[in-house]
Amino acid sequence: MKTNKDIIVLTGAGQIGMAIIRRMGHGKKIFVADWKLENAKTITKIMEEAGFDVVPFEVDISSKASVLQLIAAAQKEGEISMFINAAGVSPSQAPIEQILKVDLFGTAVLLEEFGKVIKVGGAGITISSQSGHRMPALTPETDRQLATTPSEELLNLEVLKTENIKDTLHAYQMAKRCNVKRVMAEAVKWGERGARINSISPGIIITPLALDEINGPRGDFYKNMFAKSPAGRPGTADEVANVAELLLTDSGVFITGADFLIDGGATASYFYGPLQPENN
Numbered sequence: 001m002k003t004n005k006d007i008i009v010l011t012g013a014g015q016i017g018m019a020i021i022r023r024m025g026h027g028k029k030i031f032v033a034d035w036k037l038e039n040a041k042t043i044t045k046i047m048e049e050a051g052f053d054v055v056p057f058e059v060d061i062s063s064k065a066s067v068l069q070l071i072a073a074a075q076k077e078g079e080i081s082m083f084i085n086a087a088g089v090s091p092s093q094a095p096i097e098q099i100l101k102v103d104l105f106g107t108a109v110l111l112e113e114f115g116k117v118i119k120v121g122g123a124g125i126t127i128s129s130q131s132g133h134r135m136p137a138l139t140p141e142t143d144r145q146l147a148t149t150p151s152e153e154l155l156n157l158e159v160l161k162t163e164n165i166k167d168t169l170h171a172y173q174m175a176k177r178c179n180v181k182r183v184m185a186e187a188v189k190w191g192e193r194g195a196r197i198n199s200i201s202p203g204i205i206i207t208p209l210a211l212d213e214i215n216g217p218r219g220d221f222y223k224n225m226f227a228k229s230p231a232g233r234p235g236t237a238d239e240v241a242n243v244a245e246l247l248l249t250d251s252g253v254f255i256t257g258a259d260f261l262i263d264g265g266a267t268a269s270y271f272y273g274p275l276q277p278e279n280n
């Protein structure tokens with residue numbers, strides 16, 4: 001039965017996603033979707049005990065069929081006025097193929113499909129990463145391909161063939177760069193519905209995903225990164241939610257197709273400060 005509430009859909013039942021829906025979810029019905037249903041149920045329990053109306057749902061964002069099932073279930077309940085994608089796998093969590101399939105292809109499918117159904121005047125965000133900002137510029141032609149190639153053909157692009165991807169970090173950076181480019185191209189289509197879509201590129205935000213990185217093979221690199229950034233510390237999911245709130249409410253009504261770097265200045269230090277590769 002349809003409710004008279006607007007619907008928020010969150011993909012990725014992690015810390016960043018939860019912080020955002022806690023900020024935005026009052027008075028709405030929230031679908032919390034994750035490929036690990038237990039993650040969705042964990043967040044649902046915490047949120048229900050804090051007074052929110054939440055439905056846990058199983059979705060694999062790397063499957064278009066699964067994404068369409070999620071959209072259909074959400075639409076049965078009401079109009080989707082907000083969409084948040086905070087699902088993803090990090091370089092220490094998954095092989096190259098999976099990173100490309102989930103972080104790159106999955107995000108492209110989500111932006112495309114939610115863009116077709118988002119309520120007039122609605123808004124969305126996807127979580128990219130500072131990691132994409134550290135990678136050198138690609139050619140204008142590659143940027144255009146990443147932005148506009150139909151999602152079903154994306155992984156056939158020469159630049160994304162596994163033999164052209166050095167390692168899982170490179171795969172992750174390409175995925176996150178692609179997210180930002182897709183958001184730009186999708187903003188044009190979302191705008192036809194009076195809706196907006198943006199991305200947020202966080203730096204190191206303490207979550208299970210970041211802890212896997214900090215305790216993984218690149219742990220020293222990450223610890224050095226926040227120690228030598230202007231902020232001198234990692235961030236919290238609630239600080240990402242501060243930016244999300246701006247982007248998802250009327251205060252951000254003139255912002256669409258944009259990417260927001262929130263990394264305590266780590267990228268600035270990487271280019272012009274103590275994190276410059278020649279100093280490390």
Ligand SMILES: NC(=O)c1ccc[n+]([C@@H]2O[C@H](COP(=O)([O-])OP(=O)(O)OC[C@H]3O[C@@H](n4cnc5c(N)ncnc54)[C@H](O)[C@@H]3O)[C@@H](O)[C@H]2O)c1
Pocket residue numbers: 011012013014015016017033034035036039059060061062086087088089090102106127128129130131201202203204205206207208209210
């Ligand atoms: N934490 C950080 O430092 C950091 C920094 C930059 C970017 N990010 C990005 O933020 C997003 C959220 O990460 P987080 O730190 O909150 O991590 P998290 O591990 O807390 O949450 C990620 C969630 O995504 C889910 N997921 C993974 N693959 C999926 C799939 N195919 N379908 C559906 N769900 C899937 C996981 O099960 C997990 O619950 C990711 O895209 C990540 O790349 C995180």
